[in-house]
Amino acid sequence: MTLSAPRRFRVPGQGPRGTLTRMQSIEHFIAGRFVPPAGGAYLDNVEPATGRVYSRVADGDARDVEAAVQAATAAFPAWSATPAEARCRVMLRIADLIESRLDEFARAESVDTGKPLSAARGVDIPRAVKNLRFFATAILHEKSELHVTDREAINYTLRRPRGVAGLISPWNLPLYLLTWKVAPAIATGNTAVAKPSEVTPMTAHLLAKVCVEAGLPPGVLNVVHGSGAGAGQALVEHPRVATISFTGGTKTGRGIAATAAPMFKKLSLELGGKNPNVVFADADLDEAVAVSVRAAFSNQGQICLCGSRILVERPAYAPFLERFVAATKALKVGDPLEAGCDLGALVSRSHFDKVRSCIRLAVEEGGRIECGGDVPSGVNDRCAGGFFLPPTVITGLPAGCRTDREEIFGPVVTVRPFDDEAEAVAAANDTDYGLSATLWTRDLDRAHRVADALVAGTVWVNCWLVRDLRVPFGGMRHSGVGREGGEESLRFFTEPKNVCVRLRGDRRQGPG
Numbered sequence: 001m002t003l004s005a006p007r008r009f010r011v012p013g014q015g016p017r018g019t020l021t022r023m024q025s026i027e028h029f030i031a032g033r034f035v036p037p038a039g040g041a042y043l044d045n046v047e048p049a050t051g052r053v054y055s056r057v058a059d060g061d062a063r064d065v066e067a068a069v070q071a072a073t074a075a076f077p078a079w080s081a082t083p084a085e086a087r088c089r090v091m092l093r094i095a096d097l098i099e100s101r102l103d104e105f106a107r108a109e110s111v112d113t114g115k116p117l118s119a120a121r122g123v124d125i126p127r128a129v130k131n132l133r134f135f136a137t138a139i140l141h142e143k144s145e146l147h148v149t150d151r152e153a154i155n156y157t158l159r160r161p162r163g164v165a166g167l168i169s170p171w172n173l174p175l176y177l178l179t180w181k182v183a184p185a186i187a188t189g190n191t192a193v194a195k196p197s198e199v200t201p202m203t204a205h206l207l208a209k210v211c212v213e214a215g216l217p218p219g220v221l222n223v224v225h226g227s228g229a230g231a232g233q234a235l236v237e238h239p240r241v242a243t244i245s246f247t248g249g250t251k252t253g254r255g256i257a258a259t260a261a262p263m264f265k266k267l268s269l270e271l272g273g274k275n276p277n278v279v280f281a282d283a284d285l286d287e288a289v290a291v292s293v294r295a296a297f298s299n300q301g302q303i304c305l306c307g308s309r310i311l312v313e314r315p316a317y318a319p320f321l322e323r324f325v326a327a328t329k330a331l332k333v334g335d336p337l338e339a340g341c342d343l344g345a346l347v348s349r350s351h352f353d354k355v356r357s358c359i360r361l362a363v364e365e366g367g368r369i370e371c372g373g374d375v376p377s378g379v380n381d382r383c384a385g386g387f388f389l390p391p392t393v394i395t396g397l398p399a400g401c402r403t404d405r406e407e408i409f410g411p412v413v414t415v416r417p418f419d420d421e422a423e424a425v426a427a428a429n430d431t432d433y434g435l436s437a438t439l440w441t442r443d444l445d446r447a448h449r450v451a452d453a454l455v456a457g458t459v460w461v462n463c464w465l466v467r468d469l470r471v472p473f474g475g476m477r478h479s480g481v482g483r484e485g486g487e488e489s490l491r492f493f494t495e496p497k498n499v500c501v502r503l504r505g506d507r508r509q510g511p512g
């Protein structure tokens with residue numbers, strides 16, 4: 001880490017408010033060392049809650065990616081030959097170190113993203129620790145398949161690491177989603193070059209520091225910072241990076257697929273969503289309202305799994321809406337570093353502007369604002385320049401409108417009534433996405449029937465965001481290709497090889 005010329009600014013968590021301090025530079029992490037970008041360029045890193053630049057981040061290019069891929073390539077033979085138990089031990093040390101610095105990591109995540117400190121402390125950082133422990137220990141229980149071909153042969157499957165993996169992650173859950181890729185990649189013996197979002201690079205930087213302290217061999221994990229078009233694209237294009245795991249927007253995923261497919265790269269794409277939340281009239285309305293509010297507005301609505309389209313069976317529509325709007329109005333938009341706030345700031349000025357334009361579009365499309373709207377929320381003096389919007393509920397939109405089809409990724413939810421199950425399923429599936437869906441009913445048969453009919457990688461019944469790291473996670477249609485989690489991740493980062501051994505004493509050869 002280097003320090004640039006002193007200037008007046010505030011680093012929340014690193015000094016008393018308003019004191020004179022120096023701008024932190026976030027450098028690449030290559031071959032176990034922190035190095036400046038080859039081209040000398042940096043991007044401003046803004047604190048969303050204040051709108052002010054509080055650090056700067058290396059803006060990498062193809063030269064930095066080349067150095068990182070070289071480091072990862074050099075580290076691969078030894079790391080992939082390291083016994084699983086030893087790989088597990090070092091990864092558990094990384095997890096322990098993050099856990100022991102929960103406050104530091106949580107504060108850094110909150111400042112970098114604008115999310116409430118309580119969310120970073122209670123969700124993001126603990127989940128990052130869990131990701132590391134989950135995959136570190138999963139490799140200790142590895143099993144393989146064995147197929148006996150009559151009495152002629154036995155086949156067994158070897159799964160070996162694929163080499164250097166490129167891991168590209170977004171800004172909404174920075175460390176949570178980065179470790180969701182890093183952990184299975186390195187646990188299975190690959191080495192990695194990670195490209196975190198340039199909008200939220202801080203906890204990736206802290207992770208790199210912890211990796212040094214934990215004794216992860218140099219080059220096993222490298223972090224190249226910078227823009228998607230620069231560092232990200234260079235990573236996807238690099239001929240020695242045969243595996244790309246990407247989480248981010250659908251448009252970006254389409255471009256990455258276009259680059260990677262002709263190079264025959266193995267690709268995992270976790271993309272956007274426009275998730276329906278279907279409430280039948282027999283549901284427990286208290287619970288449905290409480291959880292639907294969380295599903296709509298957690299992380300300022302910036303979770304790919306947020307339930308942003310609520311469909312309510314007509315007899316329950318009025319009572320649901322009344323309670324839902326009342327509960328939404330009770331949410332507190334506040335300084336993310338202060339206790340008691342439910343929503344913090346949106347991640348950036350450009351995203352804030354985009355969400356505001358989506359609210360305006362909804363109104364143009366005939367939507368009625370039940371609460372919230374395109375009115376920036378005032379919070380406190382410290383946050384006067386921050387990117388705050390109130391949680392917004394919109395009704396009265398016509399079926400098939402853009403507001404109900406396109407991802408907004410902000411604190412905006414639409415609510416509409418439906419008359420029967422078939423209409424609910426058709427409306428829920430009326431989007432290009434297929435990431436997740438939630439349904440609320442006490443009718444068990446209907447729960448199974450509707451879950452089966454919904455086009456979504458995950459269907460939650462009478463709950464939302466209950467996560468088991470073993471289950472397949474991912475989306476259908478424009479929400480992605482492939483699955484992460486448990487066995488799916490372990491398989492993605494390894495290459496299966498069938499070994500067929502003829503059984504002694506039987507020389508018959510079967511046709512192919």
Ligand code: NAD
Nearest residue numbers: 169170171196197228232233248249252270271272273304
């Ligand atoms: P984004 O697509 O703009 O960026 C994601 C990452 O890709 C960043 O690191 C970015 O620098 C990089 N990138 C951008 N252009 C690139 C290129 N040409 N080549 C290589 N890398 C490139 O997404 P975002 O705005 O950071 O994140 C929000 C999106 O992510 C939303 O659409 C959300 O639904 C989606 N998301 C999906 C999941 C999931 O699991 N399905 C989880 C979280 C977020």
